[in-house]
Amino acid sequence: MSPLARLAATIEARRDADPESSWTARLLARGPEACAAKFGEEAVEAVIEAVRGDRERLAAEAADALYHLLVMCAARGVTLAEIEAELARREGRSGIDEKSARG
Secondary structure: OOHHHHHHHHHHHOOOOOOOOOHHHHHHHOOHHHHHHHHHHHHHHHHHHHHHOOHHHHHHHHHHHHHHHHHHHHHOOOOHHHHHHHHHHHOOOOHHHHHHHOO
């Protein structure tokens, strides 16, 4: 199992945990909108580090952003398997072609 798959499984396992003992449970208890806001904050922090050019900090912020992306998706019932299926569907297709097909 990949680290990302283990992370997604941990997020799902902590869905019903006590929000006082689990950050993931606390985020999910706040609802999808709060999870989305937190993901947005983490994404901005990753962008800042990308602009600054600090590779180590960027890796750390990217990890935070991936975690919060998975939490946000879990809050709406979207699984890592669904995300991976969408990525597989797009594989081998030009990004330009894929965007054009969206309409």
